[in-house]
Amino acid sequence: MKSGVLQAHAKPARRRYCKGASVTEPVSPxxxxxxxxxxxxxxxxxxxxxxxxxxxxxxxxxxxxxxxxxxxxxxxxxxxxxxxxxxxxxxxxxxxxxxxxxxxxxxxxxxxxxxxxxxxxxxxxxxxxxxxxxxxxxxxxxxxxTAMRTSAASGVAAKYLANPDSRVAGMVGAGVIGRTAIEAYLCVLPKLEEIRLYDLDRRKAEALAAEFSHRVRVRVTDSAREAVEGADVLATQTTTRKHFLKREWLTASNFYAQMGTNEAEEDEILQADVLVVDDWAPIKHYTQGYFSQLVEQGRLQEERILELAPIVAGKIKARTHPNQHILFKSMGMGxxxxxxxxxxxxxxxxxxxxxxxxxxxxxxxx
The missing domain is CATH 3.30.1780.10 (ornithine cyclodeaminase, domain 1)
Structure with a gap:
């Protein structure tokens, strides 16, 4: 036997029980x-x-x-x-x-x-x-x-934060999360009539539009701006590390769910009427994200940031007026x-x- 190497017996050694301990047979979970x-x-x-x-x-x-x-x-x-x-x-x-x-x-x-x-x-x-x-x-x-719960969280946020009569959704990203995001919004926004969809890969966007064509009108756009400008609700679900969504594209009353890392430019975060996150602790902890950077720089007051949980539980209210622009940032919760x-x-x-x-x-x- 090599020094320091334990050997397994053919049969496990018999267990020795302490006095008063209950004796049961070993089990195989x-x-x-x-x-x-x-x-x-x-x-x-x-x-x-x-x-x-x-x-x-x-x-x-x-x-x-x-x-x-x-x-x-x-x-x-x-x-x-x-x-x-x-x-x-x-x-x-x-x-x-x-x-x-x-x-x-x-x-x-x-x-x-x-x-x-x-x-x-x-x-x-x-x-x-x-x-x-x-x-x-x-x-x-x-x-x-992951794909389903990510968009479900966005859907729950839309249920509580978007205007209930929202009719047009603008979406950037036609990948896996883009597919489930459309599904989630159709579940929680019963008056939704049109989805404008943009993706760098137009063929991917067109394929996704065709997949949902029997349920809602989906229009593939030529730019991200065309997809989101004037929309009642919008969602970005991309893997880009570049900030591309500009505050000037958005209306005063819409709801925006950011499911990617850093898609919105800083003005969109700083000028939003209401900021809501799924869970602030991991977002604050993630130093590559715009939210934590703006707080660290002293340009965004941490007190402005609300968590979705107490809103869903009815403890606080986020939307107090139909003309508020609300940004929801999701990082995902285990x-x-x-x-x-x-x-x-x-x-x-x-x-x-x-x-x-x-x-x-x-x-x-x-």
């Missing part, structure tokens, strides 16, 4: 693995249910029923461009209330995937844990969960992922889908 196809079967693409999940999370957050530390973010330069284009994020969460679930989302993004076109830009995994027994109960693809994943897990169990895995046949050490 069962984990339900759900690939993306399983997650789809379990209802991940149901936007009304996802919006309900996310709305519930904001209410729980306002009531202090969620433990959600600031996400751990690691960014790396893209070897081809030299700029930050790769990242991994850890998002641990505990949901209390009537959910009682701990979980974590491990998210990763790579700009190289977008260039190659062989993998999604972002690939995510969600793990759910049994709180009492401390073992994972589910491991599932979280890529579609609690949104975990509550959607919990629904998917429970549905998959009821449907009998997924693959059952074991961490061990018998634990080596107890």
């Amino acid at each position: 069962e984990i339900l693995f759900l690939k993306q196809e399983d997650v789809i079967k379990a209802g991940v693409l149901d936007m009304p249910k996802t919006i309900a999940d996310v709305e519930k999370v904001f209410k729980m957050y306002a009531e202090g029923e969620i433990i959600q530390p600031v996400k751990t973010l690691l960014e790396f330069p893209d070897p081809e461009t030299g700029v930050r284009g790769r990242l991994v994020v850890s998002m641990p969460v505990f949901l209390g209330g009537d959910v009682q679930r701990a979980g974590v989302k491990w998210a990763a993004e790579s700009s190289a995937n977008a260039r190659r076109g062989d993998l999604p830009y972002g690939i995510d995994v969600v793990i759910l844990h049994d709180l009492d027994r401390a073992h994972p109960v589910a491991i599932m693809d979280g890529t579609l969960i 609690s949104e992922d975990i509550i959607v994943a919990e629904r998917i897990y429970q549905t998959a169990k009821a449907m009998g889908i997924g693959q059952k895995l074991k961490l061990w046949d018998q634990p080596l050490w107890l």
Whole structure:
């Protein structure tokens, strides 16, 4: 036997119990693995249910029923461009209330995937844990969960912050989040008649417009300005690092959801009548973002920034007049992922889908 190398016995050593301890047989925890196809079967693409999940999370957050530390973010330069284009994020969460679930989302993004076109830009995994027994109960693809909950959060924000008679939406970005954003806005804005859509890749925008043509009029525009100028509600969901959305393009009464990193120029942030964020702590912590930079520079007062949770819970009101221009900045909350994943897990169990895995046949050490 090599020095310092422990050897596993063919059979685990018999457990020695302390006097008075309950004696039970070792167990083999069962984990339900759900690939993306399983997650789809379990209802991940149901936007009304996802919006309900996310709305519930904001209410729980306002009531202090969620433990959600600031996400751990690691960014790396893209070897081809030299700029930050790769990242991994850890998002641990505990949901209390009537959910009682701990979980974590491990998210990763790579700009190289977008260039190659062989993998999604972002690939995510969600793990759910049994709180009492401390073992994972589910491991599932979280890529579609991210796409759905991101736009669902924007939809919840629009429900509470946009003018209810909004008829025209302007959108920049026709990727995955662009698709789910249209779906979310159609759910919460019943009077929506037209969507103006712009993407650097016009063919992508035209394909997305065709996909929704049977539900709403979608007009592909030649510029971002043409898409958003005069719109009642607007959303940007791009991967650009360049600020392109100008305050002068926007009306006095509209609602704007920024789901990308830094799409709005600083005047749009500084001159908005009301600023709302999903969760201020991680946005403040992210020093590459305009919000945290403006606060650090003393040009934006932190007191101006409202969180969405107390608005959804009815504790405060953000829109007090129809002519207010409201900006909503979303960075994403792990609690949104975990509550959607919990629904998917429970549905998959009821449907009998997924693959059952074991961490061990018998634990080596107890």
